[in-house]
Amino acid sequence: MKTKFATLLFITVFATLFISCKDKAKEAKTTAAETPEITEEITESYKANLEASTIDWKGFKPTGEHFGTIDLERGSFEVADGKIVGGSFVIDMHSITVKDLPADDNKNAKLAGHLKSPDFFDVDTHPNAAFTITGLEEVDGKTMLSGNLSLKDTKNNVTFPVSISHEGEQLVLESETFTIDRSKWNVKYGSKSFFDNLGDKFINDDIELKIMVKAAKS
Numbered sequence: 568m569k570t571k572f573a574t575l576l577f578i579t580v581f582a583t584l585f586i587s588c589k590d591k592a593k594e595a596k597t598t599a600a601e602t603p604e605i606t607e608e609i610t611e612s613y614k615a616n617l618e619a620s621t622i623d624w625k626g627f628k629p630t631g632e633h634f635g636t637i638d639l640e641r642g643s644f645e646v647a648d649g650k651i652v653g654g655s656f657v658i659d660m661h662s663i664t665v666k667d668l669p670a671d672d673n674k675n676a677k678l679a680g681h682l683k684s685p686d687f688f689d690v691d692t693h694p695n696a697a698f699t700i701t702g703l704e705e706v707d708g709k710t711m712l713s714g715n716l717s718l719k720d721t722k723n724n725v726t727f728p729v730s731i732s733h734e735g736e737q738l739v740l741e742s743e744t745f746t747i748d749r750s751k752w753n754v755k756y757g758s759k760s761f762f763d764n765l766g767d768k769f770i771n772d773d774i775e776l777k778i779m780v781k782a783a784k785s
Contacts, residue, residue: 592744592775596726597751600715601701608647613738613782615642615656620782622658625775628757629767633678634775638662640695644738644782651703651731651740656780658696660688686756693719703729712742718752740780746773 617639625634642656663682668675683690697717701724704711713726727745731738750760750772757770 592746594746594748594773597748598724598726600722601713601724603653603699603701603715606645606647606652608652610645610647610652612785613644613646614785615639615644616737616781616783617641619737620780621778623777624663627771627773627775628769632667633665634667635663635665635679637664639780642698642780642782643785644700644740644780646738651700651738654700656698658698660690660694660696663688663690687754689719712740716747716752719754721752723751734781736783738782740778740782742776742778744775744777746775748772749774 620639620642622637622639623634624637625632638659640657640659640662643654644651645653661683663679665675665679665682668678682688685692698714699717700712700714702713704713709728710731711726712729713724715722716725725747728743730741730743732741733739750758755761757765757768758772759765759769760772762769
């Protein structure tokens, strides 16, 4: 009986780990910030449609997950010969919302407030994050977008896969779901990268992101 129980427990744990690994989005390649490329080509500017653009986030802990959205404040692409050659975006960190809890639940406001506090993103001191494109290249059949992500007081370059298309007069850039390691931007609360003896009270360093930007020629 003990042998059967141990075998069943092993299978359950293995299956859980396998599913977790399978479902986990790939972490964006993260390196030191880079200088954006300067093009001498004649470019057109596409201004982001803020209402039609979305940034979805998801965070994880041993007992579950939370997810929500963040809004763009402004942004634009520079396009030459139909290809994106540059761009920059400002993210409104005050706009962080929580979507997995009912809006009228006190826990919703408590969590959103905690994410905006100095424990996490300290939005009163750092009201904006920013992303500046540093390059695009084709790798193994995928379009890889690189850019400097400034978050709190730290700037790193991140690379992740995107698709680029057109909807009428709009340019649409949509990322695959990817993760960033918040510890690389000094977001420390509940992180095992900074604190020992957290037990099961830790919060995963990985933040899952999915970005979609629609922009029209300005």
